[in-house]
Amino acid sequence: MADLTSDFCGIKSPNPFWLASAPPTDKEYNVRRAFEAGWGGVVWKTLGEAGPPVVNVNGPRYGAVHGADRRLLALNNIELITDRPLEVNLEEMTRVKRDYPDRALIASVMVPCTEEAWTEILPRIAETGCDGFELNFGCPHGMAERGMGSAVGQVPEYIEMVARWCKAATGLPVIVKLTPNVTNILGPAEAALRGGADAVSLINTVNSITSVDLDSFAPQPTIDGKGTHGGLCGPAVKPIALNMVAEIARNPATAGLPISGIGGVTTWRDAAEFLALGASNVQVCTAAMTYGFKVVQEMISGLGQYMDEKGFASVSDLSRKAVPNVTDWQYLNLNHVTKAVISQDDCIKCGRCYIACEDTSHQAIAMSPDRSFTVKDEDCVACNLCVNVCPVEGCITMKTLPHGAVDARTGREVGDYANWTTHPNNVMACSAE
């Protein structure tokens, strides 16, 4: 099988699957079990200052979004950083690293935004033998209100400043974990780079209210009748995470910055997508919290099989493979013409393509009395809605019209590549940059 070993900004692990900083990595017991199950590394749940640890709520900490079969689509939490004493965590980390020297052990850290706080604690944590640090600039609740977590991550100047302090305080790799709760992820990423960070990891959780109890009229999770926003994670946040990873990977300024991909990684396929869009490894939490540590075995076997089939010898061969194909809208080929095609053999005659197109799009699907559905090329704008609502995978596909063919809708021939920057309707007649 393909070589899955990973080297992430100098931190080696037997595979690219790390457990993200979160409840599963909050103590020795869990981390040992995780390593026994095969995880390549863990980011130990965020350590705070010495002294009295933070306190968590004693009511529920999680809210959820479910599918009809109670499949967990997303989770949010209102938990804070570790609520166990720093000393206990450090002792446990030391023992674990000693017993699993080949696995990556990263310390997530969050302390107040002062130079002393950071420069004092990092060397102390380094004594555990950990392989690096992840600066938690992402946590959107509780800690942010104390001027930490996403309160820092939303201000690029703070990211740069803290990263610089940290780099000065330790020789170990420093990873900056970013919050998605910003309008443009490039600001924070570039700030991390300027501050000297070795890598970024993203995304942390997304501000969210998962649901409202319609009897008590309180957000979930509810603490004594009140709720607050939490941080969303799990399969539902993957599209947000993929976009942000891709943005950083294709931005010339940050293109060389190693990225640890986080956000809804549930299967090997999700991991491969993160890798292709620019990540060098991935971090997982919700999948483990949903199914247990064993899920890593599917990720390892699946990624290995995929890499074998594709001829990728190492994880780095796969990494960034899709980045060149991410572009801006204005560079998309406006002379690429497609039409939906419905396979009559595969069609089960549910009529969803028809009604979606008829009610909400371009009235480009015809329905016959015997329930056969066909695309009207003269009306089809190739929006892809029918493909997406069809319950049968592969039943409706997009056929590309060959060069020189006539588009029945516009009456024009399919021409050479041409984009918006040169389109006659573009009065600016130049790039919209």
Next chain:
Amino acid sequence: MSISPMTPGLAAGRLPKDSYAAHFSDLHPPLDAHEAQVAADRCYFCHDAPCMTACPTSIDVPLFIRQILTGTPEAAAKTIFDQNILGGMCARVCPTETLCEQACVRETAEGRPVEIGRLQRYATDSLMAKNSHPFSRAAPTGKRVAVVGAGPAGLSAAHRLAMRGHDVTVFDARPKPGGLNEYGIASYKAPEGFAQKEVDWLMQIGGIAVETGRALGAGLTLEGLKAEFDAVFLAIGLAGVNALRAEGEEKENVRDAVEFIADLRQSNDLSTLPVGRDVVVIGGGMTAVDAAVQAKLLGARTVTMLYRRGRERMGASEYEQDLAASRGVRIVYNARPVRVIGNGACAEVECEYTVEENGALVSTGETFRLPADQLFKAIGQTLAGAPDGLRIEGGKIAVSATGRTSVARVWAGGDCASGGEDLTVTAVAEGRDAADDIHAKLMEG
């Protein structure tokens, strides 16, 4: 010696006393809330859904399933009852495998349809458990309508007429209303007195009087009803039974399957109901299956269904045939009875193999005998006791699409009338549509 399945002749109590309840319990246990959600999630909410088209009462299936999915089974039930006031019973007895579920696109895709029948039961049970009635009567019209027959067609018509503001009197020959639902289907399809409960629930609409023990010809005449009421709806079912036309069919313990089923349905103690050791059921429809399976469940040692044509021609669906097979009933295809043998009581039946040639049934001359100390005839029912003066067509009362007979102010529907399959759900649709036509006619002024 104690009574057992081995005891020859007719005998009651062939099984241990406590096994009857288990044998005759619900064939399809109801879905619980979570199961219903998962089952409902399989529905694609098709456009102009094939299941809805396949339903004789045109229930908006995708809509009611979506209402279940979103946690409002009561709204789902209302959607069902809007089209089919006996939706609770239909959820239990409909051959969904040949109706809505056969049309389900998931059947096309995966060979496993959305469980529409069980979902319908979940919805209707949910609302009926609250013992509330989702409909109310329109302002009184002052019109009076007679409904003859309190089976599915009659009840459906009566409800719709009452809802429209008419006063309805329902007459039925039997001691209880319900018709086929109460007397004519297998017990395990509607246990725990559901037929009676459903009638009681339906009657909550108000404006319906029921007179049992009243049959046409026995004190009731169509002329009399026409004189007393503004309109008459005939839903008298099929009271006659076809003859076997086999020698010796008058022998003891040869009887109609429908009678046997009725006795069983009305029995308070199934351990007192006699059943043969070797039972033969002649026929290939649902009544034949109902009789055969129940005979087996009562403790008959062998039960054989004899059907004169091939499996694919059988009236009972494949599902029903499989049900019979799984309960230990043997089905012999392409054979018919020619002689019932026995000294007084039936003991054997002589049968002859048949083949179908260009649709015609041909005897092969080859015979065999089956032991049969009880023989049930389930070879179809016929119209009996229809009032004179009505045009009859193909053995049934001729009616228009909306149930109008050849006689003014007289409508007919259900099994006694032409058109449609003889199914509960068809009868409900016909009763409903006739009621709406009666309403339209009565309100013309």
